[in-house]
Amino acid sequence: MDDVVASEESKPQPAGLSADESLSPSSSSSSSSSRRPPSQFLFCAYSPSIDTNEKPQTLRVVVRRPVVARLTKDIVETYKLCNPQFHYSEELNPKRFLTSPSIGVLNDGYDNSNSDLILNVNFVLVNLETQRRYIVKDILGHGTFGQVAKCWVAETKSFVAVKIIKNQPAYYQQALVEVSILTTLNRKFDPEDKHHIVRIYDYFVHQRHLCIAFELLDTNLYELIKINHFRGLSLSIVQLFSKQILDGLSLMKDAGIIHCDLKPENILLCTSVKPAEIKIIDFGSACMEDRTVYSYIQSRYYRSPEVLLGYQYTTAIDMWSFGCIVAELFLGLPLFPGASEFDLLGRMIKILGGQPPDYVLKEAKNTSKFFKFVGTVNHGESISRQSAYQALTEEECEARELKKPSIGKEYFNHMNLEAIVTKYPYRKNLLEEDIVKESQIRLALIDFLRGLVEFDPAKRWSPLQASKHPFVTGEPFTCPYKPPLETPRMLVSQNVKVDHHPAGGHWFAAGLSPNVSSRTRVALHSSPHFQVVQYGYSGSYGSLGSHGSYNDGTGLGSSYGSYGDNSNMLASYYSPVGPSGMKGGMSILGSSPDARRRIIQLPPGNGLGVSPSAGNFAPMSLGTSPSQFTPPSSYSQVTAGSPGHYGPTSPARGSHGSPLGKVAAVSQFNRRKSWSEELLLQEDGSDVSCMATEFTKGLQLGQALVPPESSVCVRRSNRISSTSFSVSTQRPNGPIQAFSIGEVGSRHSGHDLHGGCAGPMSKPSHFMPHLPQSSPSRLGQQSVQRFNHGRSSTTVRGSEWNPVKVQPPPSNLNSGAPLSPGNSLFSNATGAPWGRRGNHPVANIPPTSRGRKDGRIA
Numbered sequence: 001m002d003d004v005v006a007s008e009e010s011k012p013q014p015a016g017l018s019a020d021e022s023l024s025p026s027s028s029s030s031s032s033s034s035r036r037p038p039s040q041f042l043f044c045a046y047s048p049s050i051d052t053n054e055k056p057q058t059l060r061v062v063v064r065r066p067v068v069a070r071l072t073k074d075i076v077e078t079y080k081l082c083n084p085q086f087h088y089s090e091e092l093n094p095k096r097f098l099t100s101p102s103i104g105v106l107n108d109g110y111d112n113s114n115s116d117l118i119l120n121v122n123f124v125l126v127n128l129e130t131q132r133r134y135i136v137k138d139i140l141g142h143g144t145f146g147q148v149a150k151c152w153v154a155e156t157k158s159f160v161a162v163k164i165i166k167n168q169p170a171y172y173q174q175a176l177v178e179v180s181i182l183t184t185l186n187r188k189f190d191p192e193d194k195h196h197i198v199r200i201y202d203y204f205v206h207q208r209h210l211c212i213a214f215e216l217l218d219t220n221l222y223e224l225i226k227i228n229h230f231r232g233l234s235l236s237i238v239q240l241f242s243k244q245i246l247d248g249l250s251l252m253k254d255a256g257i258i259h260c261d262l263k264p265e266n267i268l269l270c271t272s273v274k275p276a277e278i279k280i281i282d283f284g285s286a287c288m289e290d291r292t293v294y295s296y297i298q299s300r301y302y303r304s305p306e307v308l309l310g311y312q313y314t315t316a317i318d319m320w321s322f323g324c325i326v327a328e329l330f331l332g333l334p335l336f337p338g339a340s341e342f343d344l345l346g347r348m349i350k351i352l353g354g355q356p357p358d359y360v361l362k363e364a365k366n367t368s369k370f371f372k373f374v375g376t377v378n379h380g381e382s383i384s385r386q387s388a389y390q391a392l393t394e395e396e397c398e399a400r401e402l403k404k405p406s407i408g409k410e411y412f413n414h415m416n417l418e419a420i421v422t423k424y425p426y427r428k429n430l431l432e433e434d435i436v437k438e439s440q441i442r443l444a445l446i447d448f449l450r451g452l453v454e455f456d457p458a459k460r461w462s463p464l465q466a467s468k469h470p471f472v473t474g475e476p477f478t479c480p481y482k483p484p485l486e487t488p489r490m491l492v493s494q495n496v497k498v499d500h501h502p503a504g505g506h507w508f509a510a511g512l513s514p515n516v517s518s519r520t521r522v523a524l525h526s527s528p529h530f531q532v533v534q535y536g537y538s539g540s541y542g543s544l545g546s547h548g549s550y551n552d553g554t555g556l557g558s559s560y561g562s563y564g565d566n567s568n569m570l571a572s573y574y575s576p577v578g579p580s581g582m583k584g585g586m587s588i589l590g591s592s593p594d595a596r597r598r599i600i601q602l603p604p605g606n607g608l609g610v611s612p613s614a615g616n617f618a619p620m621s622l623g624t625s626p627s628q629f630t631p632p633s634s635y636s637q638v639t640a641g642s643p644g645h646y647g648p649t650s651p652a653r654g655s656h657g658s659p660l661g662k663v664a665a666v667s668q669f670n671r672r673k674s675w676s677e678e679l680l681l682q683e684d685g686s687d688v689s690c691m692a693t694e695f696t697k698g699l700q701l702g703q704a705l706v707p708p709e710s711s712v713c714v715r716r717s718n719r720i721s722s723t724s725f726s727v728s729t730q731r732p733n734g735p736i737q738a739f740s741i742g743e744v745g746s747r748h749s750g751h752d753l754h755g756g757c758a759g760p761m762s763k764p765s766h767f768m769p770h771l772p773q774s775s776p777s778r779l780g781q782q783s784v785q786r787f788n789h790g791r792s793s794t795t796v797r798g799s800e801w802n803p804v805k806v807q808p809p810p811s812n813l814n815s816g817a818p819l820s821p822g823n824s825l826f827s828n829a830t831g832a833p834w835g836r837r838g839n840h841p842v843a844n845i846p847p848t849s850r851g852r853k854d855g856r857i858a
């Protein structure tokens with residue numbers, strides 16, 4: 001017994017105990033019990049002698065810890081001391097549920113009505129193949145695809161983030177794509193973890209739920225802006241984050257991957273490295289550039305014009321989103337907070353001037369929702385007055401759609417982009433010369449943004465082009481930037497190791513680009529974004545007839561491989577479920593997003609239900625990503641902010657338009673609370689490191705841009721209880737105070753700033769998610785909106801996804817130990833502090849996070 005010691009009277013008193021700390025009734029025969037403070041009796045073994053003033057003969061109690069600890073942490077020992085008959089049994093403890101609702105109605109009672117695995121604290125997720133155990137400690141977030149839990153891995157003594165996918169085929173299937181894409185990005189394109197993409201560590205199936213283990217990251221950029229009271233971050237921070245995001249986007253472009261959901265919430269701080277970095281997460285909506293399956297993608301505020309209009313899209317849509325994010329980091333407000341798609345487009349036109357080019361409007365399938373045809377199309381010109389298309393007025397839109405379009409508030413006083421940026425208030429007390437300096441950088445920012453939020457996707461800068469802009473490089477900005485012509489991607493010959501898995505089928509062990517050398521690349525467009533290549537396969541694996549392939553109407557293949565219809569050979573997909581999913585004769589197909597093509601196959605009575613994989617879907621449409629599927633009715637019962645319920649994070653936040661979607665972000669409210677509570681504890685005297693202290697000590701960025709006095713600190717605020725702190729990265733007197741920030745919580749604790757680590761990835765296996773009876777019909781109800789975009793059906797890069805194992809994290813990370821207060825997580829090479837900016841020139845209170853319903857809601 002550590003802290004409360006009952007000992008024989010004859011035993012010597014432990015060294016180091018003061019007289020006050022030891023209670024030895026028998027040692028002072030002269031002292032009567034009446035002279036002892038009453039609290040001391042609490043820790044004596046029960047003895048009638050106390051009541052009867054008789055001297056206890058055999059015991060003395062040594063107390064070494066404060067009474068609060070004894071009455072809480074040591075309560076079991078205390079009870080035992082008082083009553084030796086007392087026995088504690090952990091199994092009898094009530095479970096502390098982390099999932100809501102926590103009533104098991106599906107999957108033999110393991111899942112709630114939303115198909116979420118019901119988690120409680122200390123719930124153990126097990127990778128049966130490696131026997132690695134993930135002990136759930138908390139919920140980090142909640143999204144369209146499921147829950148993200150903070151888990152402890154005893155083996156590595158580290159925390160990781162585990163995304164537990166809903167037990168529904170569509171989510172499961174799309175999550176496989178996430179695994180595949182991220183694995184490839186990590187292993188093939190960024191083996192040294194230098195390009196700001198979240199690391200995937202492991203994946204497995206637990207109770208029919210696909211679980212994906214990621215490195216544990218910190219707060220996201222939306223949260224950062226929020227704790228800054230929605231005032232913009234310093235230009236140096238904007239510049240730093242821009243550079244890092246561009247790095248990630250460059251990598252993705254090289255890999256031919258479109259993120260499809262880039263937004264501040266999906267960019268997380270990674271504070272386990274110094275200086276702090278950002279990482280891009282959530283590849284759950286990602287796709288390959290030549291397999292743009294869904295038309296309803298991107299969160300609304302960050303949605304590109306081409307997606308909105310229903311035009312073909314490329315990696316350029318991520319660059320649009322990136323431009324919106326850069327502007328938001330600077331302004332603290334979304335640039336285009338459209339309350340509807342009509343409103344979104346209207347804001348784009350107003351702020352940017354111009355409109356999408358005619359060649360896009362001519363082809364796009366939604367043009368008539370937003371524009372009327374007024375004349376002959378002017379090829380090559382995108383200037384509004386020369387266009388053959390004219391944007392509809394509100395009234396015209398209402399007449400066409402038979403519904404009044406939602407129009408949000410105006411936040412920027414009808415200013416254009418230049419005015420919004422240049423008139424944004426400067427920090428207080430800036431020296432004249434600093435104002436001049438910053439005004440120059442703002443001009444660079446405007447020019448930078450112009451290249452990103454460019455209506456014409458063919459003219460929009462690529463990540464590489466943008467990364468050379470003076471705003472990013474820090475070079476003096478003297479004149480409008482002329483991006484260098486993008487060097488076409490060169491054919492890279494790679495050695496591809498093909499593992500022939502014992503179960504049959506090809507195991508693309510080398511990661512991406514199987515058979516690269518046999519491809520013929522054909523540039524499709526002069527734009528950097530249209531350097532999509534077509535690949536002609538020569539006898540590559542995964543082709544028709546090979547393992548893992550299937551044709552419509554023919555037999556199914558193995559776990560991995562391609563699928564196709566009669567005329568087209570489509571991509572081979574790597575299915576991480578792999579052969580281990582093929583239990584009991586159940587065929588598991590590769591994770592193709594084109595579920596419509598899949599054949600319904602009933603499992604031969606293996607007790608596992610229908611396979612979640614491709615082969616078991618009824619034909620389904622692809623207009624919307626899985627996040628768009630009709631939510632179970634129970635979802636509507638989830639109320640934001642109610643205890644134990646997940647609330648929407650923010651506008652664009654979440655939902656992707658689906659009510660089921662991001663009921664999003666999760667227990668943000670509760671997490672925010674816990675974070676602020678931890679900060680309160682810090683303020684009460686602890687010197688343990690947390691984001692607040694890290695900010696204060698060393699958000700040291702952009703010396704040249706930010707005066708040294710503009711340090712950052714997170715401080716407690718009495719105004720808002722649940723978000724009871726603020727970051728003084730902004731001008732102190734901004735009018736933006738009216739922003740309601742109390743309703744949405746942060747995910748993360750400042751103490752949890754350790755990345756996780758788990759071992760190598762292994763193939764998920766064992767139990768496949770259960771296919772609910774209702775699933776196929778729901779999936780099948782979507783309207784078909786698949787694009788082919790005129791690309792050759794032989795453009796098959798899908799086969800690039802490979803079942804690579806994920807490398808374990810570097811050993812120096814993620815120890816799980818609290819960071820030292822001295823750590824300057826946010827310091828960069830320049831050692832300059834994070835500056836502050838301030839007031840908004842906005843006319844209105846910006847949208848609250850509640851109001852930003854976002855997403856993909858049309």
Ligand SMILES: Nc1ncnc2c1ncn2[C@@H]1O[C@H](COP(=O)(O)OP(=O)(O)OP(=O)(O)O)[C@@H](O)[C@H]1O
Binds near residue numbers: 161217285655
């Ligand atoms: N690696 C991580 N470390 C810490 N928190 C994370 C991590 N990954 C995700 N989260 C938290 O979980 C939330 C949901 O994660 P994610 O966006 O991947 O889920 P999703 O279901 O794909 O969401 P969406 O609805 O946007 O598609 C994130 O917003 C974030 O707060």
